[in-house]
Amino acid sequence: MKKILLSAALLSGAMMFAGGFRVSLQGVKQLAQAHTSAHAEDASVAFFNPAGMSFIPAKFSIVAGGFGAKSIVKYQNLSTLESSKTDNPIGTPIYAAVAYKVVDQVSVGFSFSTPFGSTIEWPSDWAGREIVQRLELKSFYFQPMVSVKLAPWISFGGSYIYAKGTVNWDKAATKLNGEPLDASSTKGTLNLFDDQATGSGFGFGFYFQPDSKWDVSVAYRSPVDVKAKNGVVSFDINQSLYSTLGLDANGKDTFTATLPLVDEFTLGATYKITPRWQVSADFNYTGWERYNKLTLDFANAPIGNQADNTVLVSQKNFENTMTFRFGTQYRLSDMIVGRAGYYYDESPYNGANFQAETPSFNTNVFTAGLGFNFAKGFGLDVAGGLALPKAREFNNTFNGFSGQAKAKAYYFGLGLSYNVK
DSSP, X not given: OOOBSOHHHHHHHHHHHTOSSOOOOSOHHHHHTTTOOOOOSSTTHHHHOGGGGGGOSSSEEEEEEEEEXXXXXXXXXXXXXXXXXXXXXXXXXXXXXXXXXXXXXXXXEEEEEOOSEEEEEOOTTSTTTTTOSEEEEEEEEEEEEEEEEEETTEEEEEEEEEEEEEEEEEEEEOEETTEESSTTTSOEEEXXXXXXXXXXXXXXXXXXXXXSSEEEEEEEEOOEEEEEEEEEEEEESOGGGTTTTTOOTTSEEEEEEEEEEOOEEEEEEEEESSSSEEEEEEEEEEOGGGTTEEEEEESSOOOOSSSSTTEEEEEOOOOOEEEEEEEEEEEOSSSEEEEEEEEEEOOSSOGGGOOSSSXXXXXXXXXXXXXXXXXXXXXXXXXXXXXXXXXXXXXXXXXXEEEEEEEEEEEEEEEEEEEEO
């Protein structure tokens, strides 16, 4: 039976569902300080380290916020100088968390966040259209948690993670064994969709306040295997090819896949230089090495690259990464706090494994923000960030795609908080 020529591209699209990169937008005041974690001021610490809830200086704390994220990626063929750039919509990650001190030694809480997700949209006729035209990813983490104070200066916390995700991906599909898919237009399209993928994991950590000047956070968030059990792949091609590909009367087939989201280890510390001024630093180690390969299993479509031609496997060769973060906060008055930060984020792959649907770069990021404390426990935080990725040349022989990529990105966020002593 004939095999459609889209193996590499299809696996690339699924890779985006698996995250492709970590979206560090889970707290507005944290973003303003380079997304550092050792800040037990309110319930926003819950995502970063559940143990931090024990040191929130309030019996009840609730926070919520959202971000706007705008990115532009440019591609150029270094031989022909042909170029394209993305027209991505503004991404809108959101978060919310609540923490309640049941007794002095025990706190419970809940965190909702979107640690993986984005939308990338390339021109429909660009050079990499066989890899991706448009890809939209949404993922949601739901984390109930508990924290126990082991001593006045140390606490332990743990959380259960329930993850849910949605992916919607479009790409061009042009040939079947060298022949046009659509006899009239010589081209077709393919859509990969799933909105029921789920998985689970856990998180735990220790939080320390050895004296009035130091906060130290040590936390681990486990990998999550998100399982798509009934995804749908739709082919917009000549109907005469439906039976060849084992599609139904609507040009569709189903697939299953296990899509790994990465684990993360974080070590963070905050030091209060004066009662008004503090500095923070974080080290993140992220387990991208889990992406050594990815497998899609189709019900009928013979578009695989294994002995069973409905099974499609792609080697990814991702590598673990490190991120270094530095932030500071200065209390300008009893009402206003100023914040700033910088971090360096490594790309999880080299030029031989570059992914057009999840373009990643070694990146310098600068952040800043303000916090406003109002009467009766209400607070408002604003933050912004500028990402300056380093341009890179690449040659992905698996996808048959090479060139140069450049990018830039902007972030802004607004958060609200309410604390009851």
